[in-house]
Amino acid sequence: MIDILGTEADEVLEEVELKMQIKKLYSKMASVLKTRERIVIELRYGICNGGSKTQREIAQMLGISRSYVSRIEKRAIRKLNKALNGTN
Numbered sequence: 872m873i874d875i876l877g878t879e880a881d882e883v884l885e886e887v888e889l890k891m892q893i894k895k896l897y898s899k900m901a902s903v904l905k906t907r908e909r910i911v912i913e914l915r916y917g918i919c920n921g922g923s924k925t926q927r928e929i930a931q932m933l934g935i936s937r938s939y940v941s942r943i944e945k946r947a948i949r950k951l952n953k954a955l956n957g958t959n
Contacts (some may be wrong), residue, residue: 874886882903896951896955900912902954907933907943908943908953910947912944912947914929926940
């Protein structure tokens with residue numbers, strides 16, 4: 872595989888590892904987060920379209936307060952951290 876790609880072995884392994892981690896993140900987002908939590912995380916970090924939004928922009932889009940977006944974001948990150956790392 873390394874000969875075909877023509878890059879350093881470490882670079883290939885890092886790329887494969889990154890892709891596996893991204894796939895795992897998407898899977899956990901779909902299974903662990905509620906719909907609104909998933910939407911907030913996707914918009915906040917630009918996961919779906921590549922452009923991240925501020926909490927204020929997300930609040931306007933969803934018709935909720937900025938502080939509520941913040942609480943949703945924090946709760947979603949805690950859930951993902953717990954699911955991905957197995958921590959409480």
